[in-house]
Amino acid sequence: MEKAELERQVAAAVDVARREVPLVGSVTNAVSVNFVANAQLAAGGSAAMVYLPDEAEFLAQAGGALYLNLGTLLPVHEETMPRGARAMRELGKPWVLDPVGIGIGSLRTGILKELKVCKPAIVRANASEVIALAGLWELDGGDVRARVRGVDSTDEVDAAEGAAVALARWTEGAVAVSGAVDLVTDGTVVATSRGGSPLMEKVTGFGCSLGGVAAVYAAVASPLAAALAATAAYNLAGARAFARAQAPGSFQAAFLDELYEASAADVAGNPFDIREV
Amino acid sequence: MEKAELERQVAAAVDVARREVPLVGSVTNAVSVNFVANAQLAAGGSAAMVYLPDEAEFLAQAGGALYLNLGTLLPVHEETMPRGARAMRELGKPWVLDPVGIGIGSLRTGILKELKVCKPAIVRANASEVIALAGLWELDGGDVRARVRGVDSTDEVDAAEGAAVALARWTEGAVAVSGAVDLVTDGTVVATSRGGSPLMEKVTGFGCSLGGVAAVYAAVASPLAAALAATAAYNLAGARAFARAQAPGSFQAAFLDELYEASAADVAGNPFDIREV
Amino acid sequence: MEKAELERQVAAAVDVARREVPLVGSVTNAVSVNFVANAQLAAGGSAAMVYLPDEAEFLAQAGGALYLNLGTLLPVHEETMPRGARAMRELGKPWVLDPVGIGIGSLRTGILKELKVCKPAIVRANASEVIALAGLWELDGGDVRARVRGVDSTDEVDAAEGAAVALARWTEGAVAVSGAVDLVTDGTVVATSRGGSPLMEKVTGFGCSLGGVAAVYAAVASPLAAALAATAAYNLAGARAFARAQAPGSFQAAFLDELYEASAADVAGNPFDIREV
Secondary structure: OOHHHHHHHHHHHHHHHHHHOOEEEEEOOOOOHHHHHHHHHHOOOEEEEOOOHHHHHHHHHHOOEEEEEOOOOOOOHHHHHHHHHHHHHHHOOOEEEEOOOOOOOHHHHHHHHHHHHHOOOEEEEEHHHHHHHHHHOOOOOOOOOOOOEOOEOOOOHHHHHHHHHHHHHHHOOEEEEEOOOEEEEOOOEEEEEOOOOHHHHOOOOHHHHHHHHHHHHHOOOOHHHHHHHHHHHHHHHHHHHHHHOOOHHHHHHHHHHHHHHOOHHHHHHOOEEEEEO | OOHHHHHHHHHHHHHHHHHHOOEEEEEOOOOOHHHHHHHHHHOOOEEEEOOOHHHHHHHHHHOOEEEEEOOOOOOOHHHHHHHHHHHHHHHOOOEEEEOOOOOOOHHHHHHHHHHHHHOOOEEEEEHHHHHHHHHHOOOOOOOOOOOOEOOEOOOOHHHHHHHHHHHHHHHOOEEEEEOOOEEEEOOOEEEEEOOOOHHHHOOOOHHHHHHHHHHHHHOOOOHHHHHHHHHHHHHHHHHHHHHHOOOHHHHHHHHHHHHHHOOHHHHHHOOEEEEEO | OOHHHHHHHHHHHHHHHHHHOOEEEEEOOOOOHHHHHHHHHHOOOEEEEOOOHHHHHHHHHHOOEEEEEOOOOOOOHHHHHHHHHHHHHHHOOOEEEEOOOOOOOHHHHHHHHHHHHHOOOEEEEEHHHHHHHHHHOOOOOOOOOOOOEOOEOOOOHHHHHHHHHHHHHHHOOEEEEEOOOEEEEOOOEEEEEOOOOHHHHOOOOHHHHHHHHHHHHHOOOOHHHHHHHHHHHHHHHHHHHHHHOOOHHHHHHHHHHHHHHOOHHHHHHOOEEEEEO
C-alpha cells in the first residue's frame, strides 16, 4: 500500500463517520465508559453501552461495529463478551477488542481465550498487553508472562511488533499498539504514528476511548484505516490539547474539544511512517 | 393554568430545591451516573446512587424522590427497579422514569411493563422513546415499533405529543419530551420550552441528567412544574454554556457551571409557550 | 510526634509516590470511579479498578495498597470486599476503607461487620459515617444510629473525634474525617487540616477520591502521614482550584490540575495543627 492511499482512507474514515453517524455498541469498563461514549460522539458516532448478553446481540444487529473492552469485568460479562463477538463474526461486521487487564483473574483469561476464534477487526492495546494476548492465543511473538503491571505497559512498542503482526495475521484485521510512538499494522504493513502528550497517561481512559473511536471508524472503513485514523486523531488532538492545557483536568476537556474539531484532512495529515513487513 | 402561575411554580421549584437540599435516590446507568449526580448537586439536591433492591427501598423511605433510569441494565435491576417504583407508589412519593434504550433486550421490556402500574410522576425521554413507551403501555399515540436507534430519537418532538399526553393522563403526572424544542405536558396543558444547544447531543448524559434534576425538583414541586423547571434549566444553562464554549469537553464543564449559577428567576424566565390540550 | 517530623513525612509521601508510581487496586463505586482513578494518577499512582474476588486478590498481591469503597454495592461485592481486605491483612499491606452509605441496606452492614478484623490502615469518611462505623464495630464514641443522610454527614467533625480515635486505636492505623476542618488521627495524635472549598460538596466524589489518593500515599508512607498527606493535598488543591474557578464544572477540572501540580513542599506546608490525645 502507498502512504498516500492510506492517508486518503484515513481522511475518508473520519469524514464518512461524521456524515453517517454510525451506531456503535460497547461493552466496556466502568472507569472510562463516560469518556468512551464522549469520544465516540466527538468523532461522529452514536454510542450505546450495554452489559447484558441479548442486548449486546441486539446492538450487533443494529450497529455498524461493536467494541468489547475487558476493563472492569462483572460476572455477566462471561456470557456477554463471547455472545457479542460471535454475533459480529456471524454477521461479518467489525468488532474491536481491548484486552485491558490481561493476566488479572481467571474470568478475563477465559473470555479472552474464547474470543480468539471470533477474530476482532481491530485489537487496541499497549505493548505488554499485545505481547500477552499473542501469548494467550499461542501466536508468534507472544508471551503470556508479559510484564503487564495492572493496566500499565512495561514493554516498549517496538518490542511488541512481532506479536502485533502475528495477531493481525491471525485476525486478518489490524492491531493498534499504543505507546510513546504508536504502531498500527494489518500484518503486511506497519505504520507508526507520532504526536500526543505524556499527559495522556495521567488521565484514565485514553487507551479505552481510543478503542471506542476505532470502532466508530471501523464501521465505515477497513480495519487498518480505522485503527490508524483513531490513532492519528488521538495523536493530533492530544498534541493540540497539550498546547492549550498542561495539567490533566483541563487537558481532558481540551482533548475532547480538539477531537471534535479535528478535520479529516488534519487527522490524515498527522505524521506517520509506513513500511512493509 | 395561567402561564404566569406556571412560571411562579417553576421559580419556586428551583428556589425551594436549593433551600431544602432534598435527598434523591437514583438507580441509573453507568455511562452518565457521574453527570447525573453532579447535575443534581448543581441544582441543589443531595444525590445517592444504588443498585440493590433493599437499598432502593431505603432511599425511597429516606428521600423526597427517586430516579429510575434504565440505561445500562444489570441482572440485579430486574428486582431493584420494580421494588423502588412500588415503594414510591405506596409511599405516595414522586419518582421519575427515563426509559432510555427501550426496545433493546428482553429485561428492559419486562421491567418497563412492570413499571406501568407504579405511575411515574415524570417520564423524561426523547420523542421515539415516548412513542415506544406509550406503545408498550398500550396507550393512545403509542407504537412499540417506534424507530428508536440505540439511544437516539428518529422522531420529531411534535410527533410524540399524542403519546406524551396519553402517558401523562395515565400516570396523572407529567411527561418531558426532549428535542430541538422540548415539550412538557401533564395531559391538560402542553408547554414548549426553547434554548439549549446542539452540542447537548454531542455529550453523553444530558437526557439522563435532566431526568435526575427533574427528580430533585419533583421532591419539592408538582410533576408539571418540576418537569418544566428541569427542562427550562437545561435550556438556559445549555444556551449560556454554548456562549462560553463551542466544543464538547469544555461545554460540559461550562454547562454544570451555568446550571449551578442559574437563578430561580432566570429559569422561570427561560422562554416557553403554553396551551391547553 | 513533633509537627516538623510529621511535615517531613507528608512531604516524603507525596514525593516518593510521584517517584515510585505505586500500583493501587480499587474496588469502588460507579459514581466516582473515574474521578478516583484520575485523582490517583494526578497524585502519582497507577490505578486499577476491579469487581471480581480473585481480581481483588490479584491486585492485593501485585499492588502497594488497596482501596475499598462501599458506594454502589453489587451482589459480587459480598465476596470481593472481604477477600480483598483479608488478602491485604495476610500480606501485611495497607488498605483503605471508605464506608460511604453506611446504614443503607443489609449487604453494606454485613460487609462492614466482616471488615472489622481486617483492620484498614486508613478509614476515610465524613463525621456521621465515622460515628456510625465505630458504632457498628462496637467501639467507643460510636453510634449505629448516627444521622447519616444518604451520603451526607449531619454531624460536625468535632463530634466524631472520639469515634475516630477509637477506630484508629482498634485498627492501629489512621482515620481521616472529612468536613469543614478535617481531622486526622492515629489514636495518639490528632491533626486538623484546613483549606479546601465549599464547592467540594457540590461535586460528587471528592470524599471517595480522597480515599483513593490516601491509598496511593499509604503504599509509600505510614497511615498517619498518608492520611494527612491526602487530606492536605485536597485542602491545598481545593483552595487553589477555587481561586481559579467558582462553579462546579470548571472547579473539578481545576482541582485535578492543582492536585497534579502541587509540590511535596506545598502539600506539607498546607496549614495543620497537631495535638496529643
